[in-house]
């Protein structure tokens with residue numbers, strides 16, 4: 001391991017050479033918006049909110065998967081990036097049925113927080129209003145496809161932290177859906193351990209604890225990173 | 239097999255072919271096959287067996303001849319001492335015509351079916367990739383060897399070091415034919431140099447951790463059949479290119495990724511691999527050297543995005559065909575985390591000719607930055623539809639009007655779309671542009687893998703854009719938001735134009751959204767999906783404006799938009 005220095009928003013930053021731009025920025029206290037990234041899970045570069053401009057590269061690069069390099073010059077908050085971020089958040093709001101007023105995650109939602117952050121005062125796109133279902137067959141958790149943004153954080157938490165791989169994605173494009181096992185009702189899933197890590201990971205109100213009422217559903221995404229680190233350090237022995 | 243044995247086999251095969259004074263080649267390519275060429279071949283075989291020419295005429299099924307619209311195509315060849323065989327081409331041959339064709343052998347050609355090969359469709363083409371396609375029997379390795387096949391492989395193994403091979407490819411100026419036009423020599427050099435230990439690998443049991451070569455035969459563009467024709471018509475050429483690539487980059491295992499919708503290509507490739515293994519051109523210690531190389535076939539389930547290299551690799555690994563961010567590029571971090579060379583079918587089909595005839599010869603064809611030839615599938619409102627191979631730098635006008643024969647039904651030319659579903663539409667005033675990677679990009683289109691769709695003046699350009707956007711929307715993998723939700727919104731806005739509900743606000747939003755999708759998407763699918771919209775907005779903006787609501791009334795969210803959205807999102 002060695003250390004590299006780079007510039008993020010004209011600020012000098014040093015980082016381990018295997019760190020990503022996102023990690024380096026966070027360590028330096030520079031905020032980059034993310035949605036599909038969650039500490040403790042593998043990075044997939046899917047939501048494109050963390051896109052940054054790197055001098056000398058003619059494409060935008062996702063901060064969550066791009067490794068730092070010596071002498072790199074990164075800009076994380078240009079007007080162009082702000083514009084793209086707002087469009088992306090608007091696209092998400094128009095894609096499914098995100099009605100904050102009647103959502104269990106109201107006030108505890110990363111999508112909602114992002115909308116405020118990017119200054120989304122209204123949505124310019126026509127709402128698609130897809131007819132989507134809610135799976136309430138599991139005794140403790142519910143899956144509301146109307147609120148899902150397909151970030152796959154739940155899928156990765158289930159696979160990488162719990163090791164169950166109950167959740168996965170079915171179909172492609174706008175027709176993609178989170179499914180349990182081979183697209184069976186969640187309550188009938190033979191692999192689900194009811195651990196609730198998916199509910200910790202979900203940024204919106206899509207996966208929730210049953211019985212939560214509006215604005216009650218608090219997520220604990222930090223617990224996943226905590227688990228991972230503790231396991232790596234072997235903080236518990238069984 | 240050593241070089242001597244190869245030469246002997248070639249001689250034997252040539253002698254056997256010369257013993258037959260006549261050959262009938264029946265095209266068994268996609269178009270001709272659909273037009274019933276199999277029945278024609280059967281009828282011709284039966285007719286020959288009954289005639290006095292029995293034993294003197296060889297009937298063989300060959301790959302695509304290019305002029306698919308005139309199929310089934312039949313060629314009658316007569317051997318001549320010390321010269322290329324004399325040949326006559328027939329078009330639209332039906333099984334009933336067999337007696338007449340066989341009777342005419344050695345005499346006057348059948349006037350009624352005669353196809354003039356002196357027309358620009360044939361004379362303006364230059365065949366390198368397709369030089370043997372339509373000449374050889376794709377199911378016999380002997381036929382390929384008789385025409386000089388696998389000589390390049392021996393040259394490479396006997397006389398050249400891997401780095402000399404890479405230099406030769408670099409000097410030829412060959413660029414990837416899969417779409418992006420990345421310099422092939424540079425890619426090979428990167429894989430050859432890549433350190434297999436740099437990234438953690440996760441090879442499955444039974445597979446050795448090493449470098450890999452992948453041939454991309456996914457060809458998901460609707461209406462494209464360039465790679466298919468090569469794989470079906472001349473499979474050994476692809477194998478030879480892959481083996482040479484394996485030698486150059488230091489790989490011992492190759493995979494051909496073919497879509498399952500190409501059963502004939504799969505069958506021919508399987509046969510070719512078996513034949514090459516039998517004579518020792520594939521497998522351990524090829525031609526007695528220390529170099530070993532194997533090739534396996536992997537079938538794709540027909541998703542467009544699986545042609546994208548990282549999605550293709552995920553698919554070979556057994557996962558969902560989802561692209562991942564690059565870098566790291568497959569050259570460093572590819573199949574199961576190992577350095578991987580991935581090249582298109584047509585790129586690999588150019589390798590053997592470059593080795594045989596030299597980099598300088600190849601570099602003498604084409605333009606300053608784009609060398610060699612390109613195969614195009616010419617379709618749409620043009621007289622001669624089919625498969626063509628032309629030198630780089632030929633103008634679009636020559637392709638559409640000389641080779642293509644112009645627009646049928648007395649209509650006028652309007653635009654030509656290059657590059658498949660995510661290419662741009664190029665109007666009349668740019669028809670004299672030379673076809674190369676840079677010129678097409680400058681016009682807002684792409685070379686792509688080689689689809690060419692000609693449109694006449696009855697075409698509604700907004701509808702064209704909507705049609706292609708529908709394709710991209712349906713083929714989006716759904717992983718990244720700009721592509722998944724963005725293509726659906728672009729399609730929705732274009733549908734508003736087509737139903738008279740669009741306002742100036744939609745037009746502005748459309749332009750902004752195209753910019754977002756183009757620059758924020760994860761992979762090439764999303765990054766190029768807006769091209770048809772952007773190029774039609776650039777050249778045919780008036781057609782969009784003519785469709786705007788005249789009263790300027792901004793159409794709200796609630797009225798009817800919901801039902802329509804439901805109908806295509808569910």
Ligand SMILES: Cc1cc2nc3c(=O)[nH]c(=O)nc-3n(C[C@H](O)[C@H](O)[C@H](O)COP(=O)(O)O)c2cc1C
Pocket residue numbers: 413414415416417418419420422425454455456457458459542543544545546547548580581582583585586687761762763
């Ligand atoms: C959506 C998408 C579809 C693609 N489809 C194909 C394909 O069908 N065949 C192909 O050879 N390359 C395809 N490509 C390009 C490949 O990603 C890759 O660049 C190519 O196989 C590299 O080979 P080359 O260097 O020989 O061109 C596609 C790319 C994208 C983004």
Ligand code: SF4
Pocket residue numbers: 147148149150151152153154155178201202203204206207
């Ligand atoms: S259910 Fe939640 S965590 Fe899972 S993909 Fe949807 S939004 Fe992401």
Ligand code: FES
Pocket residue numbers: 033034035036037044045046047048049050051062063064065
């Ligand atoms: S956080 Fe990087 S792409 Fe989603």
